[in-house]
Amino acid sequence: MKNIKKISLLVILIFASKVLLAQLSLDSCQIKARNNYPAIKKYGLIEKTNEFTISNISKSYLPQFYTNVDYTYVSTVPEFPDKMKSMFAATGLKMSGISNDQYKLAVGLSQNIWDGGISSAKLKIANADNEISIKNLELELYSIKNRVNSLFFGILLVNENLKINKLSQKLISSNLQKLKDLYKNGVALKSNLESLEVELLSIKQKEIEILAKKKSLLHILSVFIGDETILNQELIKPSKDYHITHNIMRPELDVFNAMNKKLEAQETMIKASTNPKLFAFAQGVFGKPGLNIFESMIDNDWALDYMFGIKLQWNIGNLYTKRNSINKLNISKRIVENTRETFLFNLNIKKSEEEIQIDKMKEIILSDDEIINKRVSIRKASESKLENGIIDINDLLHDITQESHARLSKSMHEILLLRNIHQLKNTLNIK
Numbered sequence: 001m002k003n004i005k006k007i008s009l010l011v012i013l014i015f016a017s018k019v020l021l022a023q024l025s026l027d028s029c030q031i032k033a034r035n036n037y038p039a040i041k042k043y044g045l046i047e048k049t050n051e052f053t054i055s056n057i058s059k060s061y062l063p064q065f066y067t068n069v070d071y072t073y074v075s076t077v078p079e080f081p082d083k084m085k086s087m088f089a090a091t092g093l094k095m096s097g098i099s100n101d102q103y104k105l106a107v108g109l110s111q112n113i114w115d116g117g118i119s120s121a122k123l124k125i126a127n128a129d130n131e132i133s134i135k136n137l138e139l140e141l142y143s144i145k146n147r148v149n150s151l152f153f154g155i156l157l158v159n160e161n162l163k164i165n166k167l168s169q170k171l172i173s174s175n176l177q178k179l180k181d182l183y184k185n186g187v188a189l190k191s192n193l194e195s196l197e198v199e200l201l202s203i204k205q206k207e208i209e210i211l212a213k214k215k216s217l218l219h220i221l222s223v224f225i226g227d228e229t230i231l232n233q234e235l236i237k238p239s240k241d242y243h244i245t246h247n248i249m250r251p252e253l254d255v256f257n258a259m260n261k262k263l264e265a266q267e268t269m270i271k272a273s274t275n276p277k278l279f280a281f282a283q284g285v286f287g288k289p290g291l292n293i294f295e296s297m298i299d300n301d302w303a304l305d306y307m308f309g310i311k312l313q314w315n316i317g318n319l320y321t322k323r324n325s326i327n328k329l330n331i332s333k334r335i336v337e338n339t340r341e342t343f344l345f346n347l348n349i350k351k352s353e354e355e356i357q358i359d360k361m362k363e364i365i366l367s368d369d370e371i372i373n374k375r376v377s378i379r380k381a382s383e384s385k386l387e388n389g390i391i392d393i394n395d396l397l398h399d400i401t402q403e404s405h406a407r408l409s410k411s412m413h414e415i416l417l418l419r420n421i422h423q424l425k426n427t428l429n430i431k
Contacts, residue, residue, distance in 0.1 A: 019046040024233040026152050026167050026422065029225055033148045034141055036226030042137050050130035057122045062114050068106040069288075075100065075409040078293060108283030113310075116275030117268070124265035131258040137309055145426045153419040155235055158214040160411035165207045168404045172200045175383060175396060182387070192393035199397055238418055249429040251348065253372040256340045263336070268326045276314035283307050332390050347427065353423040361417040368410035 034040065070151055077098040080088070176196045183193050215231075222228045284304065289296030290303025379399040425431070 025236045026149070026228055026238045029148050029152055029230075030145055030355055032225035032227055033144050036174070036224070037141060037144055039140050043134070046130060046133045047135065050126060053126045053130075055125060057119055057126060060115065060119045060122075064112075065111045066108055066110070068104070070102075070104040070106075070428060072102045072104075073100055074102060078232060078297065079279060079342055080297065098293070099300055103302075104285060104287030106283055106285045106287075107394065108281060111280045112214045112349060113278040113280060115272075115279075116277050117272035118277075121265060121269035121272045123390075128258060128262035132255065132262060133354065135251060135258045136256040137257060138397045142251045142429065146423075148221070148224065149419065149422055149426060151217055151224065152235065153422075155214060155217045156418070158210055158217060159235070159288070159417045160406065161210045162207065162214070164404050165203060165210060167407065168203050168400060169200065169207070171379070171400050171403075172196055172397075173205065175386065175400075176200060178387060179393070181380065195393045195397065234381050238422060240418060240421060247430070248344075248347070251429070252343055253340065256336055256343075259336050260333060263333050266347050267326060267329050268311065270318075270322060272327070273318045274316070274322055278310065278312050278314055280310050281308065282289065303389055349428055351375060352372060354420060354427060357420045358417065358424065361420060365417060367411065370411060372403070372406045372410060375399070375406045379403045 077100055105124050176193070177198055181191050182191065218231050222230050285291070285303065285305045285307075287305075288302045289300065291305040291307075293301065296303065379396075379402075382396045382399045386393075
């Protein structure tokens, strides 16, 4: 007996777990759709690009090696005056002079000591560009939410249509059976019987159309989220509860912030470009003539020389355009701020409109139950008259149809309320 109870409990648990696994929430659809969206792969590409950019900027402080090979033909070269040549010749010293063909092979390195803050500004700009790319990608992924919401609530609405359709079939089948009994007893007309049968067939046809629409919506949603198992899962109605905060989390605001950071980094770059730069250098030269011009004039032979030192470089030309460049950036900042204000202005209008829709739908739903109760009462009265053979079958069909419409209206209003609530949450991008 105990073993049977254990087995029964195990079966119940397995069944319950399958039921739970077969349910799908709006949040899980949003997450799956985001992860399945092809653009999600851009995250890794953006980060990798930024790594390469930062790595290149960081290497600006590494020693820079270079090699130069020069050949020059000079029409006029330095030479001693004729009197000095005669004096040297008298002593037996031959002055070959410097040839017009000159050669030079130079190998050197330059070491950046301080670049005036250019590298630091470049890093800030690179990070700002990276952040802008990421925030724009977030904005692209954010647009998925509305599409998922439309599909999800569309399926919920179709499910409600199916429920009402089933209920209408049940009501008509029940009255059809009563009418058959009345027809057997010769109380009802065959035409009345056929009217109910035709109406039942019509409702079953509508069920086929509704199921086809549901299958289509589920297929589109399954492709969107990359999960075909949802075709056999039940969608869970999301909660009606919501709390509106003032902390709007729209990705557009993050894009504006990232754009401002880039403008600030560009201002840093403008200021850094007017600073002096300090670097060390070293160079070895193998050429003809050599650096010792007098010795080269005597033997005109190849020479190996070197030089090293520290160099301070200051390009004051950037000072001329500094003010105008900064003023242009300030205008760009004002444009970004104006765009932000315009966005928030329109967002608040949309928020107010959606809140009005939510309040309206809540008021409508309050009267739906009363309408349904009255429609049920009218339909039952018609059924009672039918049993007594004192009502036209068209009146009964009308009352059944009106009750179905009332129930469908309530279901639609409830789904629309849920959709409006989650549309508002999506508009503000809040949980």
